[in-house]
Amino acid sequence: MELTKDYLSSHGIRPSAQRIAIMDYLLTHKTHPTVEEIYAALVPLMPTLSKTTLYNTLKLFYDKKVALMLNIDEHTTRFDGDVQPHAHFQCLKCGTVYDIFEPELPELRSVYKQKIGDLNITSVELSYKGLCAHCEQDNSN
């Protein structure tokens, strides 16, 4: 908690109670949560928390580069407190988003913040879809 506060400060984010709680949630739940999921988890701990604050804060985290904003899910934006370059996989059946830290994705690291042609890259998102092992063998289609 105290670490989270310093983490925010060192990234130019004033550490309010709300911001600490939200960042702390992202750092301890690497499940690529939606706004709805974060809200549902935090409201019991912080009953006055508003959705607007949550949206504003997540946008701030994204701008300050302490969170990734993932567009992998067709329906909603998901967030990731792990800002190391890595890829994601979403199961088309159960919707779970998995991290992919495979070393055979060198281009993800090398191209990051480089130029392709005359385009100045500032962020990359590499997303896979398919069926996860669990859903693959599950016959309850």
Added chain:
Amino acid sequence: MELTKDYLSSHGIRPSAQRIAIMDYLLTHKTHPTVEEIYAALVPLMPTLSKTTLYNTLKLFYDKKVALMLNIDEHTTRFDGDVQPHAHFQCLKCGTVYDIFEPELPELRSVYKQKIGDLNITSVELSYKGLCAHCEQDNSN
């Protein structure tokens, strides 16, 4: 137009007038249009076209693999009639989505439809963001 009809048929899609018009639009406008943009362009030609048909048709095209459904844009889904594996870049300022067919993206092709760990990949989306050359030199920030 006649070609478009055959193209749909050969992919198991019954070629209705609406479907031909929509596919034809995608094949001749490689601008990664939104549903709204496609609708605005086609309604003058086909005044009875409904949004529901457009949504259903684009979903069908995606399922039948004659269109890509892009989640690169935070606000809305975009579609691409070019189904060859390739990457995209969206300018954070003007919003334009550019194609990236760079040869230094080998993994995009090799990993496509392969396995990573115990995950069965069926589609890949590689998205970059940043400023395009045009917006980069434009000082009207």
Added chain:
DNA sequence: GAAAAATTTTGTAATTATTACAAAATTGTA
């Protein structure tokens, strides 16, 4: 330490994208 200024949070109300659904129209087939 109190007052003023700046920042952050909140709640409500809009907006936008997407989906549900059933009736109407169209197309394919017996």
Added chain:
DNA sequence: TACAATTTTGTAATAATTACAAAATTTTTC
């Protein structure tokens, strides 16, 4: 032609996100 299946349409609902101004909190200045 008539029946069945498919496709299209329009309206209404849902869900995600944003706008906005008032209230609360924090920081700065005197």
